[in-house]
Amino acid sequence: MNGKFLKPYDPKENEEAIYASWEKSGYFNPDNLPARHKKPFTVIMPPPNANGSLHTGHAVFVTIEDLIIRYKRMRGYKTLWLPGADHAGFETQVVYEKQLEKEGRTRFGMDPMKLRDEILAFTLANKSFMENQLRQLGASCDWSREKFTLDREIIDIVYQTFKKMNDDGLVYRSQKSINWCTKHQTSLSELETISEERIDPLYYMKYGPFVLATVRPETKFGDTAIAVNPKDKRYKNWIGKVIEFEGLIGPVKLKVIGDDYVDQEFGTGVVKITPAHDPNDFLVAQRHNLPVVEVIDQYGKLNDRCGKYAGMKVEEARKQVAIDLEKKGMLEKVEQNYKHAVKKCYKCERILEPRILPQWFVKMKPLTEPAIKYIKNGKIVFYPEHYKKIMLHWLNNIEDWNVSRQIVWGIPIPAWYKGNKIHIGEEAPDDGWKKETDTFDTWFSSGQWPFATLGYPNHSDYKKFYPTQVMETAGEIIFFWVARMIMLGLYRTGKLPFNVVYLHGIVTARDSKKMSKSRGNIISPIVLTDKYGTDALRMGLIIGNTPGTTTALYEEKIKAYKHFANKIWNVARFVLENTNGMGSKKGTLDKKDTKLKKELMALLKEVTDDMENFRFYLAGEKLYHYLWHTFADKILEESKSIFQGNDDKAKMSRRKVLYEMLLLQLKALHPFVPFVTEAIWSLLPEKKNLLMIEEWPIK
RNA sequence: GCGCGCGUAGCUCAGCUGGUUAGAGUGCGUCGUUGACAUCGACGAGGUCCCCUGUUCGAAUCAGGGCGCGCGCACCA
Numbered sequence: 078m079n080g081k082f083l084k085p086y087d088p089k090e091n092e093e094a095i096y097a098s099w100e101k102s103g104y105f106n107p108d109n110l111p112a113r114h115k116k117p118f119t120v121i122m123p124p125p126n127a128n129g130s131l132h133t134g135h136a137v138f139v140t141i142e143d144l145i146i147r148y149k150r151m152r153g154y155k156t157l158w159l160p161g162a163d164h165a166g167f168e169t170q171v172v173y174e175k176q177l178e179k180e181g182r183t184r185f186g187m188d189p190m191k192l193r194d195e196i197l198a199f200t201l202a203n204k205s206f207m208e209n210q211l212r213q214l215g216a217s218c219d220w221s222r223e224k225f226t227l228d229r230e231i232i233d234i235v236y237q238t239f240k241k242m243n244d245d246g247l248v249y250r251s252q253k254s255i256n257w258c259t260k261h262q263t264s265l266s267e268l269e270t271i272s273e274e275r276i277d278p279l280y281y282m283k284y285g286p287f288v289l290a291t292v293r294p295e296t297k298f299g300d301t302a303i304a305v306n307p308k309d310k311r312y313k314n315w316i317g318k319v320i321e322f323e324g325l326i327g328p329v330k331l332k333v334i335g336d337d338y339v340d341q342e343f344g345t346g347v348v349k350i351t352p353a354h355d356p357n358d359f360l361v362a363q364r365h366n367l368p369v370v371e372v373i374d375q376y377g378k379l380n381d382r383c384g385k386y387a388g389m390k391v392e393e394a395r396k397q398v399a400i401d402l403e404k405k406g407m408l409e410k411v412e413q414n415y416k417h418a419v420k421k422c423y424k425c426e427r428i429l430e431p432r433i434l435p436q437w438f439v440k441m442k443p444l445t446e447p448a449i450k451y452i453k454n455g456k457i458v459f460y461p462e463h464y465k466k467i468m469l470h471w472l473n474n475i476e477d478w479n480v481s482r483q484i485v486w487g488i489p490i491p492a493w494y495k496g497n498k499i500h501i502g503e504e505a506p507d508d509g510w511k512k513e514t515d516t517f518d519t520w521f522s523s524g525q526w527p528f529a530t531l532g533y534p535n536h537s538d539y540k541k542f543y544p545t546q547v548m549e550t551a552g553e554i555i556f557f558w559v560a561r562m563i564m565l566g567l568y569r570t571g572k573l574p575f576n577v578v579y580l581h582g583i584v585t586a587r588d589s590k591k592m593s594k595s596r597g598n599i600i601s602p603i604v605l606t607d608k609y610g611t612d613a614l615r616m617g618l619i620i621g622n623t624p625g626t627t628t629a630l631y632e633e634k635i636k637a638y639k640h641f642a643n644k645i646w647n648v649a650r651f652v653l654e655n656t657n658g659m660g661s662k663k664g665t666l667d668k669k670d671t672k673l674k675k676e677l678m679a680l681l682k683e684v685t686d687d688m689e690n691f692r693f694y695l696a697g698e699k700l701y702h703y704l705w706h707t708f709a710d711k712i713l714e715e716s717k718s719i720f721q722g723n724d725d726k727a728k729m730s731r732r733k734v735l736y737e738m739l740l741l742q743l744k745a746l747h748p749f750v751p752f753v754t755e756a757i758w759s760l761l762p763e764k765k766n767l768l769m770i771e772e773w774p775i776k
Numbered sequence: 777g778c779g780c781g782c783g784u785a786g787c788u789c790a791g792c793u794g795g796u797u798a799g800a801g802u803g804c805g806u807c808g809u810u811g812a813c814a815u816c817g818a819c820g821a822g823g824u825c826c827c828c829u830g831u832u833c834g835a836a837u838c839a840g841g842g843c844g845c846g847c848g849c850a851c852c853a
Contacts, residue, residue: 085814272850279853291853304853340852348853357851418850467780467848474849556848587788589846620801621789625781627846629788633802643813651812687792694790698800710817717812 079760082653086646088610088639091756096212099755104770106219107155107542111770118154119545120146121527121575122218123558124161124226127204128169131211133584133592133630134551136602137622139214140615141581141693142549146217147748148688151773157542159530160211160218162204164226166487166519167269171261171424173199173486185262189485189514196486197227210603215611215751217769222538224530226522227488234529235522236491236503238569243501247440248480250492250499254356255479257432258422259377263483264436266518267476268557270420270429279415280399281345283407284331285322286315290344292417293354294402295394297324298383299372300331302350304361307335309346325401326384334365356431369433377430391430437490437515439478444564448472451573457563460579460691461625464555471556480518487516524561527574534570545575552580552625579691582622587631605635612750613639619697619749641701642753645746648709649757652739655720656732667727670734673712677703677738678774681745685775697749704742712738741774 103109107117120142125135142158150156173196174184184192204225211218224231242248255264280294284303291297303320305312316335321328331349338361339348352362353371362369374380379394381387386394402408420429449472451457452465459465481490493500493510500506522529527548531539544566548559559578566574585591586598593599605614616638622628666674680703687696712735719731740761747754747768758768765771 082812289853293853338852343852351853355851355853357853360851417852461781463780470779470849589788623790626789627782631788631802634788637801640813640815643815647813647816649812654812690792692792695792698790702800709812713812714817 079653081760082646082650086610086643086753086756088612088642088752089607092213092215092606092611092752095752095755095759096215099217099767099769100212100220102767102769104150104767105158105217106221107157110150110155113153113772114150114155116154117157117542118146118149119157119159119531119542120547120549121530121545122158122160122216123550123554124163124224124523124526125207125211126165126168127162127200127207127225128165128172129203131207131214131602133600133602133618135210136214136614137581137584137618138549138551139211139216140618141579141622142547143214143216143218143751144615144619144693144748145547145549147751147769148773150217150769151744151747151771153772157222157538158216158218159222159224159542160208160216160220161224161526161530162207162226163519163523164200164486166516167261167263167265167424167482167484168519169196169200170484170486174261193485213603213606213611215615217751222530226519226526230532231522231529232488234533235488235517235525238525238565239491239517240501241569242439245443247443248437249440250435250437252433252435253438253479254359254431255434255436256420256422256429257375257434258425258427258429259375260425260427261422261484262375264432264434264479264481265422265429266479266520268520269423271423271426272418272420274416275419276413277415277417278399279344279412280402281409281411282402283322283409284329284347284349285320287312287320287347288345288409289347289349290412291349292415293351293395294398295379295386295391296351296354296372297349297398298326298379298386299351299353299370300329300349301352301362301367301370302365303331303333304336304339304348304350305333305346306337306339306341309339309341311346325398325405325407326386332367334361334367336361336364353433354431359431359433371433373430373432375432391428436479437481437492439480439521441475441477441564444568445472445475447567448560448564451563451567456573456576458577460577461623464552464578464580464625468555468560471560478518480521481515482518483515485516487519488522489513490515490517520557520561523558524565525569527562527566528570543570543574544572547577547579548575549579549581551583553583555580577691580624582624582626582628584618584622584630585627587629589627589629600630600632605632609635609639610642610752612642612752615751616641616697616701616749619693620701622694624691641705642750644705644709645743645750645753646757648704648713649739649743649760651713652735653760653762655716656736664729664733666734667730670730674734674738677708677741681741681774684745685773700742700746700749704746708738708742743768744771744774747771 122142123138146156146158177184256270257264277292279290279292281288281290282294307313315333319330319332321330338357350358350361350367352359352367352369354373372380372382377391379386379389421427422429449469452469490513491501491503492513493505495510527545528543531543533539562574590598602614613635617635680699684696684699716731716735719727743754743758755768
C-alpha cells in the first residue's frame with residue numbers, strides 16, 4: 078500500500094497537483110474526451126464580474142455546475158462547461174470609483190479614454206486572479222474556450238443584435254423620463270432601482286384659485302400646467318382656462334388641463350404638472366403638448382430658473398420653499414404622515430431623480446411574447462418550479478428597457494448623430510457626425526451570452542453545443558439575466574438558449590442574514606478552502622442547499638465535511654490494506670457479499686435518480702451516509718472479524734467485494750468531492766485513467 | 777395594494793407524488809476505543825412538525841383561515 082495513506086488526508090498537499098493533472102489531461106475540453114462521449118451537454122458559466130475576488134455566491138454556482146458537469150461527463154456526455162468573465166459595466170465602474178476616491182481622485186474631469194484604460198487594467202488583473210480562484214474550487218471548465226464580454230467577437234455579435242433590432246424597429250432613441258443617479262451620473266434601468274416606502278409630509282399649496290397636494294414643492298418652478306379630472310364637477314369648468322397668481326419668485330401663468338390620470342379622490346383632485354421631474358407628469362405633458370422645463374440639474378441641485386433657490390440641493394430647497402410658502406400664506410396645511418414610495422439607486426441608495434434625457438430603449442413587448450409562449454408551454458423547466466410564475470408575472474408587466482448608460486466602462490453604443498439624423502454603426506458614414514458617448518447596459522451583452530460565447534451563427538461550437546442544457550445561477554438575477562437570455566436567445570437564434578433553469582439558494586451567514594460588508598458577516602470561500610479543503614467546502618455548499626431557498630453557511634459545517642473527506646481517505650486505506658493490492662482480480666462473491674453489493678447498487682440507482690432530477694442535496698447526503706454509517710460502521714467493522722477468522726473463501730469474497738464497493742463509491746462521490754476521490758484513485762494498485770472520465774456506475 | 781416563499785430537535789436544515797415508533801449534521805450527556813480514522817465507535821437525552829378548522833381509514837405532507845418572518849413587483853401627485 079502506498080505510504081501516503083499513513084497520514085491523514087491533507088487537501089493542501091494534494092489539490093493543486095490534482096487540478097493540474099486534470100487540466101493537463103485536456104479532458105475539460107469536450108473535443109479531447111474519449112470516443113464514448115458523444116452527445117453534447119453544455120453549461121454556460123455565469124461570467125463572474127471581474128472586479129474583485131470570488132464570494133460565496135460564486136462558490137455555490139461553481140460547485141453545483143461542476144457537480145453537474147462531472148456527473149454528465151462520467152455518464153458519457155460530451156460535456157462543455159464554458160467559462161467567462163464579465164466586464165460588468167456599472168458594477169465595476171462603481172468599484173473602481175471607490176478606489177479612486179480612496180486615492181483622493183475622482184472620475185469627473187478625467188479624460189474618458191484614460192479612465193477606460195485604467196478600469197481595463199484593473200479588470201484584467203481581477204480577471205486572472207478570479208480564474209485562479211475558480212481553479213482552486215475545482216472547476217472543470219474548458220479554459221480554452223473562455224470568453225470575456227469585451228472580446229472582439231462578443232462585441233461583434235452584440236453589435237449585430239443591436240443593428241438587427243434597429244432594422245426590425247425594436248430599438249428607438251427617445252426623450253423619456255428616466256431614473257437618474259446624481260452620484261453616479263448615469264441613468265439606470267427599472268431593475269437597477271430599489272423602491273422604498275417612506276413617510277413624508279404632503280404639502281397643500283395654494284395655486285391661485287386652487288389648492289393642490291404635493292410631496293415635492295421644490296419642483297413647482299418647473300410646473301407647466303395644472304391638471305384636473307375632466308369628470309370632476311368641482312373643476313371641469315376651469316379646463317382650458319389660464320390661471321395667474323404671484324408665486325415665490327414671480328408671477329405664474331398656468332393652463333388648466335383635463336386628464337384621466339388625475340384621481341378625484343386624492344388630495345384635492347388638483348395636480349400640478351411638472352414634466353421634467355415626474356414620470357407621470359411627463360406622460361401627461363406628452364398628451365397635451367406641454368413644454369418641459371428643467372429646474373433640477375444633474376447633480377440634484379436647483380438651477381438658475383429657481384431664483385434665490387438656485388444652487389440648493391433638493392431636500393434643502395424643499396424645506397425652504399415650504400417655509401416661504403407658509404410666510405406668504407400660500408401653504409394651506411401639511412399632512413405629516415403621507416406614505417409613498419421613492420426609487421433609489423441600488424448601489425448608493427440615493428434617491429433617484431427623474432430626468433428627461435434622450436436614451437436608447439429596447440421595445441420589450443415583441444421580445445416577451447415568444448418568451449411567454451415557450452415558458453407557458455413548459456419548454457423551460459424551472460427549479461424550483463414556482464419561479465415560472467414569478468418569471469411570467471414579470472414578463473407580463475415589463476416596460477421598455479433603457480440600455481444606455483452614461484459611463485465609459487462598457488461596450489460603446491455604435492451610433493452617430495448629425496442634426497436629426499442617426500446612423501447605426503461603428504464608423505461614421507462621412508464627415509461631420511458626432512459619436513454617441515453612452516455605453517450599453519452590461520446586461521445587454523450578458524443577455525446574449527449563451528449564443529455569443531458559442532460563436533453564433535457560423536462557428537462549429539454553436540452548431541454543436543447550442544442550445545445549451547442547463548442554466549444554473551442565482552435566483553436574484555432571474556430578471557436581470559435569465560429573462561433577457563431567454564428573450565434575446567429566442568430573438569437571435571429562434572431557439573431557447575436552455576431548457577432547464579436551476580436557481581440555487583442564496584448563501585447567507587449563520588444568522589440567515591445576507592452576507593454583506595456592512596454587516597461584517599462575510600465568509601470567504603477561499604479562506605474556507607485553505608482551511609478545510611475544497612471538497613469540504615463543496616459538500617457544505619451542496620448539502621442543505623435546496624433550490625430557491627436560502628442556505629446558511631458556517632465554519633462548523635465545513636469542518637464536519639473535512640472529516641468526511643478524511644473518512645473516505647481512511648476507508649480507502651482500510652480496504653487497500655486488507656485486500657493486499659489485489660485489484661479487481663477475478664473471483665466470486667458469496668451470497669452475503671453479493672447482497673451487499675446489490676444494496677449499494679440500489680442506492681446508487683437512487684442517487685442517479687436524484688442527480689437527474691436536480692436533487693443534489695439528497696444525492697450527496699445519501700452517499701455521505703452510506704459510506705460512513707453503512708460501509709464504514711457496519712461493513713468494514715464486520716469485515717475485521719472475517720479477516721481474522723479461518724474461512725478463506727469468505728475472506729477472498731470479502732476482499733473482492735470491499736474493493737469493488739470502494740471503486741463504486743469513489744466514482745459516485747467524485748462529482749461531489751473530486752479531489753480526495755481522485756487522490757485515492759491515483760493510489761490504487763491497478764493502473765487506471767483519471768477518475769474524472771471513468772464511467773458512472775449506473776447506466 | 778398585488779404576488780412569491782418560509783415557519784420541523786438548542787443551532788443549521790432534509791423530509792419527492794399523504795402511510796408503520798418524524799430524520800441528518802452540529803451541539804449536549806454517558807461509556808468505550810488509540811494497529812482504517814490529528815480520531816472514531818456504541819448508547820442516550822431533546823420535537824404540541826407555528827395556531828385553528830376541514831378533507832381522508834390515515835396529514836409535517838392536501839384545502840381554507842389566522843399569526844410570525846423574509847423577499848419581489850407596484851406612477852396615484
